[in-house]
Amino acid sequence: MDKNSIALDATDLELLQALQQDAGRSNQALAQALHLTPPTCLRRVKRLQSLGLIERQVAILNSERLAVALGHGLQAVVEVSLDRQDSAALLQFEIKAIAESAVQQCWRVSPGPDFILIVATQDMPAYLSLSQKLFTQDSNVRNVKTFFCVKRAKFTTDIPISR
Structure with missing residues:
Protein backbone atom coordinates (compact mmCIF):
# COMPACT_ATOMS: atom_id res chain seq x y z
CA MET A 1 0.00 0.00 0.00
CA ASP A 2 1.21 3.51 -0.85
CA LYS A 3 2.52 5.38 2.21
CA ASN A 4 0.27 8.32 1.30
CA SER A 5 -2.90 6.26 1.04
CA ILE A 6 -5.46 6.39 3.82
CA ALA A 7 -7.65 3.44 4.71
CA LEU A 8 -11.23 4.46 5.49
CA ASP A 9 -14.06 2.13 6.38
CA ALA A 10 -17.80 2.73 6.11
CA THR A 11 -17.97 4.13 9.66
CA ASP A 12 -15.20 6.65 8.90
CA LEU A 13 -17.12 7.81 5.83
CA GLU A 14 -20.35 8.10 7.86
CA LEU A 15 -18.49 10.13 10.49
CA LEU A 16 -17.04 12.48 7.88
CA GLN A 17 -20.46 12.97 6.32
CA ALA A 18 -22.12 13.58 9.70
CA LEU A 19 -19.43 16.07 10.73
CA GLN A 20 -19.87 17.98 7.47
CA GLN A 21 -23.55 18.36 8.28
CA ASP A 22 -23.06 19.48 11.89
CA ALA A 23 -19.65 19.50 13.55
CA GLY A 24 -21.15 21.23 16.58
CA ARG A 25 -22.89 18.09 17.81
CA SER A 26 -21.60 16.65 21.04
CA ASN A 27 -19.58 13.45 20.86
CA GLN A 28 -22.46 11.75 22.70
CA ALA A 29 -25.01 12.84 20.06
CA LEU A 30 -22.69 11.93 17.19
CA ALA A 31 -21.99 8.49 18.67
CA GLN A 32 -25.70 7.87 19.17
CA ALA A 33 -26.54 8.91 15.59
CA LEU A 34 -23.93 6.51 14.19
CA HIS A 35 -24.63 3.68 16.66
CA LEU A 36 -21.17 3.86 18.21
CA THR A 37 -20.02 4.05 21.79
CA PRO A 38 -18.86 7.57 22.75
CA PRO A 39 -15.22 6.46 23.35
CA THR A 40 -15.11 4.71 19.96
CA CYS A 41 -16.63 7.74 18.25
CA LEU A 42 -14.15 10.12 19.87
CA ARG A 43 -11.20 7.87 19.01
CA ARG A 44 -12.29 7.69 15.38
CA VAL A 45 -12.82 11.46 15.10
CA LYS A 46 -9.36 12.09 16.61
CA ARG A 47 -7.87 9.63 14.07
CA LEU A 48 -9.58 11.42 11.17
CA GLN A 49 -8.21 14.72 12.49
CA SER A 50 -4.69 13.32 12.86
CA LEU A 51 -4.84 12.01 9.28
CA GLY A 52 -5.59 15.57 8.13
CA LEU A 53 -9.00 14.65 6.72
CA ILE A 54 -10.68 17.16 9.03
CA GLU A 55 -8.90 20.39 8.29
CA ARG A 56 -10.73 22.48 10.91
CA GLN A 57 -14.15 23.08 12.42
CA VAL A 58 -15.81 26.45 11.95
CA ALA A 59 -19.16 28.16 12.36
CA ILE A 60 -20.77 29.02 9.04
CA LEU A 61 -22.49 32.37 9.31
CA ASN A 62 -25.66 33.22 7.42
Whole structure:
Protein backbone atom coordinates (compact mmCIF):
# COMPACT_ATOMS: atom_id res chain seq x y z
CA MET A 1 0.00 0.00 0.00
CA ASP A 2 1.21 3.51 -0.85
CA LYS A 3 2.52 5.38 2.21
CA ASN A 4 0.27 8.32 1.30
CA SER A 5 -2.90 6.26 1.04
CA ILE A 6 -5.46 6.39 3.82
CA ALA A 7 -7.65 3.44 4.71
CA LEU A 8 -11.23 4.46 5.49
CA ASP A 9 -14.06 2.13 6.38
CA ALA A 10 -17.80 2.73 6.11
CA THR A 11 -17.97 4.13 9.66
CA ASP A 12 -15.20 6.65 8.90
CA LEU A 13 -17.12 7.81 5.83
CA GLU A 14 -20.35 8.10 7.86
CA LEU A 15 -18.49 10.13 10.49
CA LEU A 16 -17.04 12.48 7.88
CA GLN A 17 -20.46 12.97 6.32
CA ALA A 18 -22.12 13.58 9.70
CA LEU A 19 -19.43 16.07 10.73
CA GLN A 20 -19.87 17.98 7.47
CA GLN A 21 -23.55 18.36 8.28
CA ASP A 22 -23.06 19.48 11.89
CA ALA A 23 -19.65 19.50 13.55
CA GLY A 24 -21.15 21.23 16.58
CA ARG A 25 -22.89 18.09 17.81
CA SER A 26 -21.60 16.65 21.04
CA ASN A 27 -19.58 13.45 20.86
CA GLN A 28 -22.46 11.75 22.70
CA ALA A 29 -25.01 12.84 20.06
CA LEU A 30 -22.69 11.93 17.19
CA ALA A 31 -21.99 8.49 18.67
CA GLN A 32 -25.70 7.87 19.17
CA ALA A 33 -26.54 8.91 15.59
CA LEU A 34 -23.93 6.51 14.19
CA HIS A 35 -24.63 3.68 16.66
CA LEU A 36 -21.17 3.86 18.21
CA THR A 37 -20.02 4.05 21.79
CA PRO A 38 -18.86 7.57 22.75
CA PRO A 39 -15.22 6.46 23.35
CA THR A 40 -15.11 4.71 19.96
CA CYS A 41 -16.63 7.74 18.25
CA LEU A 42 -14.15 10.12 19.87
CA ARG A 43 -11.20 7.87 19.01
CA ARG A 44 -12.29 7.69 15.38
CA VAL A 45 -12.82 11.46 15.10
CA LYS A 46 -9.36 12.09 16.61
CA ARG A 47 -7.87 9.63 14.07
CA LEU A 48 -9.58 11.42 11.17
CA GLN A 49 -8.21 14.72 12.49
CA SER A 50 -4.69 13.32 12.86
CA LEU A 51 -4.84 12.01 9.28
CA GLY A 52 -5.59 15.57 8.13
CA LEU A 53 -9.00 14.65 6.72
CA ILE A 54 -10.68 17.16 9.03
CA GLU A 55 -8.90 20.39 8.29
CA ARG A 56 -10.73 22.48 10.91
CA GLN A 57 -14.15 23.08 12.42
CA VAL A 58 -15.81 26.45 11.95
CA ALA A 59 -19.16 28.16 12.36
CA ILE A 60 -20.77 29.02 9.04
CA LEU A 61 -22.49 32.37 9.31
CA ASN A 62 -25.66 33.22 7.42
CA SER A 63 -24.43 36.05 5.19
CA GLU A 64 -27.92 37.35 4.40
CA ARG A 65 -28.98 37.61 8.06
CA LEU A 66 -25.61 39.07 9.01
CA ALA A 67 -25.97 41.69 6.27
CA VAL A 68 -29.33 42.71 7.76
CA ALA A 69 -27.77 42.97 11.23
CA LEU A 70 -24.76 44.98 10.01
CA GLY A 71 -26.62 47.10 7.48
CA HIS A 72 -24.83 45.93 4.35
CA GLY A 73 -23.16 42.99 2.72
CA LEU A 74 -21.61 42.61 -0.70
CA GLN A 75 -20.38 39.37 -2.20
CA ALA A 76 -18.61 38.95 -5.51
CA VAL A 77 -16.92 36.40 -7.71
CA VAL A 78 -13.83 37.92 -9.31
CA GLU A 79 -11.80 36.65 -12.28
CA VAL A 80 -8.20 37.85 -12.33
CA SER A 81 -5.79 37.48 -15.26
CA LEU A 82 -2.12 38.32 -14.93
CA ASP A 83 0.34 39.50 -17.59
CA ARG A 84 3.07 37.13 -16.42
CA GLN A 85 2.11 33.59 -15.41
CA ASP A 86 5.46 32.26 -14.28
CA SER A 87 5.37 30.46 -10.93
CA ALA A 88 6.89 33.40 -9.04
CA ALA A 89 4.31 35.87 -10.40
CA LEU A 90 1.41 33.51 -9.66
CA LEU A 91 2.66 32.89 -6.14
CA GLN A 92 3.20 36.60 -5.51
CA PHE A 93 -0.42 37.43 -6.42
CA GLU A 94 -1.74 34.43 -4.49
CA ILE A 95 0.09 35.48 -1.31
CA LYS A 96 -1.24 39.02 -1.68
CA ALA A 97 -4.84 37.82 -2.23
CA ILE A 98 -4.97 35.31 0.62
CA ALA A 99 -3.63 37.93 3.05
CA GLU A 100 -6.85 39.93 2.59
CA SER A 101 -9.60 38.96 5.04
CA ALA A 102 -12.28 39.94 2.49
CA VAL A 103 -11.02 37.19 0.16
CA GLN A 104 -12.89 34.11 1.33
CA GLN A 105 -11.55 31.79 -1.35
CA CYS A 106 -8.69 32.01 -3.81
CA TRP A 107 -8.47 29.48 -6.63
CA ARG A 108 -5.81 29.14 -9.32
CA VAL A 109 -7.69 28.00 -12.39
CA SER A 110 -7.06 26.92 -15.95
CA PRO A 111 -7.97 27.59 -18.70
CA GLY A 112 -9.26 31.14 -18.71
CA PRO A 113 -8.33 33.58 -15.98
CA ASP A 114 -5.45 32.79 -13.66
CA PHE A 115 -7.45 33.20 -10.44
CA ILE A 116 -11.03 33.11 -9.22
CA LEU A 117 -11.63 34.94 -5.95
CA ILE A 118 -14.71 34.76 -3.76
CA VAL A 119 -14.96 38.08 -1.96
CA ALA A 120 -17.18 39.42 0.84
CA THR A 121 -17.06 43.08 1.81
CA GLN A 122 -19.22 45.38 3.89
CA ASP A 123 -20.29 47.54 0.94
CA MET A 124 -19.20 48.96 -2.43
CA PRO A 125 -16.67 51.44 -0.97
CA ALA A 126 -15.00 48.54 0.86
CA TYR A 127 -14.91 46.55 -2.39
CA LEU A 128 -13.40 49.54 -4.20
CA SER A 129 -10.68 49.79 -1.55
CA LEU A 130 -9.94 46.07 -1.85
CA SER A 131 -9.86 46.23 -5.65
CA GLN A 132 -7.42 49.12 -5.61
CA LYS A 133 -5.13 47.28 -3.22
CA LEU A 134 -5.27 43.93 -5.03
CA PHE A 135 -5.72 44.89 -8.68
CA THR A 136 -5.09 48.53 -9.54
CA GLN A 137 -1.81 48.83 -7.64
CA ASP A 138 -0.45 45.55 -9.05
CA SER A 139 1.24 46.17 -12.40
CA ASN A 140 1.06 42.44 -13.22
CA VAL A 141 -2.76 42.37 -13.11
CA ARG A 142 -3.91 42.52 -16.73
CA ASN A 143 -7.67 42.02 -16.45
CA VAL A 144 -10.28 41.85 -13.68
CA LYS A 145 -13.89 40.81 -14.20
CA THR A 146 -16.19 41.08 -11.18
CA PHE A 147 -19.58 39.41 -10.85
CA PHE A 148 -21.63 40.84 -7.98
CA CYS A 149 -23.86 38.28 -6.30
CA VAL A 150 -27.55 39.17 -6.30
CA LYS A 151 -28.98 35.88 -5.01
CA ARG A 152 -27.53 32.79 -3.39
CA ALA A 153 -29.50 29.80 -4.65
CA LYS A 154 -27.22 27.21 -3.02
CA PHE A 155 -24.32 27.21 -0.62
CA THR A 156 -22.65 24.21 0.90
CA THR A 157 -19.25 23.25 2.18
CA ASP A 158 -19.95 19.51 1.91
CA ILE A 159 -17.61 17.36 -0.15
CA PRO A 160 -19.59 14.44 -1.63
CA ILE A 161 -18.55 11.22 0.11
CA SER A 162 -19.23 7.90 -1.49
CA ARG A 163 -17.40 4.69 -2.01
